Amino acid sequence: MSANFEKVKSFLLELEFTLLHEDTQDELFVVEKDGSGIANLIIDCEDPILIIEGVLFEVKNKSLELFEKLLKKNREIIHGAFVLDxxxxxxxxxxxxQLENLDLNELEGTLNSLELLLSEYAADIIEFSKN
Structure with missing residues (x-):
């Protein structure tokens, strides 16, 4: 278990995330935060980077319109982006x-960006998941 893994864990606890799963061998967490919309978010320490990733919805009908809307919304997201698996x-x-110089504010900014995205774009995400 690396120092970076422990640092990330302490940041997550300080930010009041619930650790649903902790894998010390692969150095990853699955987290959630009540009231934020964030659930089953994977946080993976893959030295030299920290990967933050969570499934938002399944694409039932691939369409140019859907992908165009997602790409346009990417421009508005403060941290992170929509991606396909x-x-x-x-x-x-x-x-x-970057794990090397990661600080609490940087991780909090990414997680706040996701929370904001989920709250502002919730209706669209729900609509996308239906089609």
């Missing part, structure tokens, strides 16, 4: 940060 069937939120 390897199969192209799930839309995820993803951000990466």
């Amino acid at each position: 390897e199969s192209g069937t799930k839309v995820l939120y993803r951000d990466t940060l």
Whole structure:
């Protein structure tokens, strides 16, 4: 278990996230935060970066309109972005940060960005998941 893993864990606890799962061998967490909309978010220490990733919805009908809307929204997201998984069937939120000089404010900024995205864009995300 690395010092970075312990640092990230302490930051998550300080930010009042619930650790649903902690894998010390792979150095990753699955977290949630009540009232924020954030659930089953994976936080993975892959030295030299921290990967923050969570599934938002499954793409049932691929369309140019859907992908265009997501790309346009990416421009407004403060930290992170919408991405597709390897199969192209799930839309995820993803951000990466440098572990070497990671501080609490930087991680909090990414997590706040996701929370803001989920609150502001919730109706659209729900609509996307239905189509």
